[in-house]
Amino acid sequence: xxxxxxxxxxxxxxxxxxxxxxxxxxxxxxxxxxxxxxxxxxxxxxxxxxxxxxxxxxxxxxxxxxxxxxxxxxxxxxxxxxxxxxxxxxxxxxxxxxxxxxxxxxxxxxxxxxxxxxxxxxxxxxxxxxxxxxxxxxxxxxxxxxxxxxxxxxxxxxxxxxxxxxxxxxxxxxxxxxxxxxxxxxxxxxxxxxxxxxxxxxxxxxxxxxxxxxxxxxxxxxxxxxxxxxxxxxxxxxxxxxxxxxxxxxxxxxxxxxxxxxxxxxxxxxxxxxxxxxxxx
Amino acid sequence: xxxxxxxxxxxxxxxxxxxxxxxxxxxxxxxxxxxxxxxxxxxxxxxxxxxxxxxxxxxxxxxxxxxxxxxxxxxxxxxxxxxxxxxxxxxxxxxxxxxxxxxxxxxxxxxxxxxxxxxxxxxxxxxxxxxxxxxxxxxxxxxxxxxxxxxxxxxxxxxxxxxxxxxxxxxxxxxxxxxxxxxxxxxxxxxxxxxxxxxxxxxxxxxxxxxxxxxxxxxxxxxxxxxxxxxxxxxxxxxxxxxxxxxxxxxxxxxxxxxxxxxxxxxxxxxxxxxxxxxxxxxxxxxxxxxxxxxxxxxxxxxxxxxxxxxxxxxxxxxxxxxxxxxxxxxxxxxxxxxxxxxxxxxxxxxxxxxxxxxxxxxxxxxxxxxxxxxxxxxxxxxxxxxxxxxxxxxxxxxxxxxxxxxxxxxxxxxxxxxxxxxxxxxxxxxxxxxxxxxxxxxxxxxxxxxxxxxxxxxxxxxxxxxxxxxxxxxxxxxxxxxxxx
Numbered sequence: 001x002x003x004x005x006x007x008x009x010x011x012x013x014x015x016x017x018x019x020x021x022x023x024x025x026x027x028x029x030x031x032x033x034x035x036x037x038x039x040x041x042x043x044x045x046x047x048x049x050x051x052x053x054x055x056x057x058x059x060x061x062x063x064x065x066x067x068x069x070x071x072x073x074x075x076x077x078x079x080x081x082x083x084x085x086x087x088x089x090x091x092x093x094x095x096x097x098x099x100x101x102x103x104x105x106x107x108x109x110x111x112x113x114x115x116x117x118x119x120x121x122x123x124x125x126x127x128x129x130x131x132x133x134x135x136x137x138x139x140x141x142x143x144x145x146x147x148x149x150x151x152x153x154x155x156x157x158x159x160x161x162x163x164x165x166x167x168x169x170x171x172x173x174x175x176x177x178x179x180x181x182x183x184x185x186x187x188x189x190x191x192x193x194x195x196x197x198x199x200x201x202x203x204x205x206x207x208x209x210x211x212x213x214x215x216x217x218x219x220x221x222x223x224x225x226x227x228x229x230x231x232x233x234x235x236x237x238x239x240x241x242x243x244x245x246x247x248x249x250x251x252x253x254x255x256x257x258x259x260x261x262x263x264x265x266x267x268x269x270x271x272x273x274x275x276x277x278x279x280x281x
Numbered sequence: 282x283x284x285x286x287x288x289x290x291x292x293x294x295x296x297x298x299x300x301x302x303x304x305x306x307x308x309x310x311x312x313x314x315x316x317x318x319x320x321x322x323x324x325x326x327x328x329x330x331x332x333x334x335x336x337x338x339x340x341x342x343x344x345x346x347x348x349x350x351x352x353x354x355x356x357x358x359x360x361x362x363x364x365x366x367x368x369x370x371x372x373x374x375x376x377x378x379x380x381x382x383x384x385x386x387x388x389x390x391x392x393x394x395x396x397x398x399x400x401x402x403x404x405x406x407x408x409x410x411x412x413x414x415x416x417x418x419x420x421x422x423x424x425x426x427x428x429x430x431x432x433x434x435x436x437x438x439x440x441x442x443x444x445x446x447x448x449x450x451x452x453x454x455x456x457x458x459x460x461x462x463x464x465x466x467x468x469x470x471x472x473x474x475x476x477x478x479x480x481x482x483x484x485x486x487x488x489x490x491x492x493x494x495x496x497x498x499x500x501x502x503x504x505x506x507x508x509x510x511x512x513x514x515x516x517x518x519x520x521x522x523x524x525x526x527x528x529x530x531x532x533x534x535x536x537x538x539x540x541x542x543x544x545x546x547x548x549x550x551x552x553x554x555x556x557x558x559x560x561x562x563x564x565x566x567x568x569x570x571x572x573x574x575x576x577x578x579x580x581x582x583x584x585x586x587x588x589x590x591x592x593x594x595x596x597x598x599x600x601x602x603x604x605x606x607x608x609x610x611x612x613x614x615x616x617x618x619x620x621x622x623x624x625x626x627x628x629x630x631x632x633x634x635x636x637x638x639x640x641x642x643x644x645x646x647x648x649x650x651x652x653x654x655x656x657x658x659x660x661x662x663x664x665x666x667x668x669x670x671x672x673x674x675x676x677x678x679x680x681x682x683x684x685x686x687x688x689x690x691x692x693x694x695x696x697x698x699x700x701x702x703x704x705x706x707x708x709x710x711x712x713x714x715x716x717x718x719x720x721x722x723x724x725x726x727x728x729x730x731x732x733x734x735x736x737x738x739x740x741x742x743x744x745x746x747x748x749x750x751x752x753x754x755x756x757x758x759x760x761x762x763x764x765x766x767x
Contacts (some may be wrong), residue, residue: 025334030332202333
């Protein structure tokens with residue numbers, strides 16, 4: 001079945017015009033594919049890069065804000081402890097802090113990073129819970145405020161700070177990793193276009209080869225054959241492989257030159273006969 | 282060299298690849314959860330491969346007679362361009378597929394090696410997995426055989442290409458007219474694939490897994506759709522079906538055809554098939570016994586299943602697995618390496634030096650020893666009733682020597698590039714024999730991703746050399762240099 005289809009397909013003749021149109025269409029399609037791929041990859045990469053950088057920068061900013069907020073609150077507590085005249089407890093913008101934490105968790109993608117953000121929230125809860133003891137400590141005559149701070153609150157504060165720092169480092173590492181991924185992605189995005197262009201070049205070279213073999217070289221040889229025929233009366237017998245109009249033209253030229261040669265011969269014979277007949281007269 | 286006829290025939294080989302890429306696109310579209318992420322990569326690859334394949338047909342309308350040189354170039358370029366265009370879906374999809382990894386996976390697929398760079402096969406889109414298995418199907422039959430199917434039987438092109446693409450041993454072992462050989466190979470190959478597909482379905486595999494594993498098993502490839510290969514199915518029946526089709530896929534297709542046509546196993550009663558089946562039986566028993574007494578597997582059932590499965594998998598050059606070979610001791614490894622070198626019978630999809638040549642080698646050795654003891658006696662080497670010509674013996678021994686030289690060279694290159702000596706050697710043996718898995722981290726449940734670029738490229742060359750039985754590539758290179766000098 002396949003063989004029948006194949007031989008039927010082979011027997012179908014393509015005209016010269018059709019051959020050139022088809023081959024150029026094939027090259028045009030490859031180039032079109034190449035440009036479509038390039039545009040698609042460009043838009044994909046630009047979206048990917050801007051989203052990636054925006055997410056990472058946002059995460060770094062939020063982590064910084066968390067660090068600053070906890071630092072400010074801790075300084076306020078230190079002021080209260082250092083200044084015996086101050087009795088009012090410092091206020092912490094808890095809702096803002098938690099909002100930052102939530103937005104940070106939303107922007108993080110990997111489980112590892114989300115776990116680190118959870119650790120910050122957990123450390124913060126522990127720190128806040130301990131800081132709430134300050135009011136009772138200040139009222140109490142038995143507990144030394146400074147000792148409470150260094151023994152109870154500062155370890156929790158240090159833990160919170162260290163968790164925020166770890167998260168910050170992790171986000172920075174993620175940014176580095178993402179930029180490496182971006183470089184790889186950039187290289188990847190070139191591949192489809194490069195492949196299509198390489199294929200286009202290959203097809204152009206093949207087209208050049210076929211045009212040379214099937215059209216240019218035969219035309220040169222036909223001209224050489226014609227010149228020989230005209231100049232030296234040599235028989236035109238050039239044939240080449242093909243099934244299109246150029247082959248028909250070559251066959252036509254062959255017939256015409258044959259006829260021409262025959263006519264020239266006849267003419268020559270007539271002239272020779274005429275020459276022979278003249279002395280008789 | 283006749284570039285016109287070469288480009289036309291190579292173009293046809295690319296059209297076959299484009300057709301299977303199109304089937305993969307259909308798999309992507311028919312995905313019940315929507316188009317998978319490989320649709321664009323496969324569609325672009327299919328279009329590009331089709332356009333390049335069809336291009337020579339616009340100008341070269343008639344298939345002309347080819348010379349021997351043209352034939353070698355057609356085989357060389359058909360395979361090489363199939364590798365290059367076959368890697369496009371992987372490279373365009375991305376993920377773990379860098380350019381080198383894509384080439385490795387493509388060559389591994391077409392040459393039915395089954396070595397992979399994927400650590401998580403199940404994360405790859407189904408359509409891409411189907412394409413991966415399709416390369417096994419195309420390569421199992423041979424990219425040039427597809428071309429032979431449509432060339433008229435009287436054509437000189439057909440005769441020349443059949444002589445070059447189909448192993449000389451298989452042609453001599455199975456007496457048939459050249460034009461018939463290709464059809465017999467194709468009927469048996471497609472028939473076995475279909476039978477394997479049905480058997481897998483009956484054993485409870487999904488249609489997708491069944492078709493992929495059928496392609497893999499009959500082509501003696503080794504790609505699986507699961508991370509744990511066949512071990513993930515935990516099914517004795519699937520293991521048995523795989524073993525049966527691995528054995529059938531590595532036996533001479535001509536003899537299988539005759540057995541089916543004549544309803545008799547008599548055609549299989551020949552020295553090569555007997556040696557092949559006997560070696561598998563003996564080594565299966567040795568391995569199973571070893572597994573049992575060393576306590577690697579506590580039950581006899583497990584020991585027998587693992588022993589026989591891995592012997593069949595390695596000696597048929599498939600490389601599928603039902604357990605990890607990392608912990609296996611050296612004695613087992615030595616047996617496995619011997620099987621990796623010997624592999625299946627000629628006239629099949631198996632790789633390696635082939636059982637036929639091993640038998641010739643042993644018989645030639647026996648004759649040499651007898652001649653040393655009784656110098657005046659004249660001894661012939663017989664294959665059943667047939668007397669082997671000395672020229673055939675010489676060719677077989679030369680091929681085995683060349684095979685071992687290639688192993689040594691490629692192992693050397695891998696060692697120099699930084700891979701440890703044991704893994705370099707076993708990987709080279711495995712890839713040249715088109716088996717796939719080696720040992721350790723490159724073992725049957727491992728992958729080649731961690732290997733450096735030079736070693737990967739060396740193994741790519743090994744796989745190619747192993748698939749076409751070395752000579753056509755050497756001939757093509759020789760022709761290219763001669764052409765340059767001219």
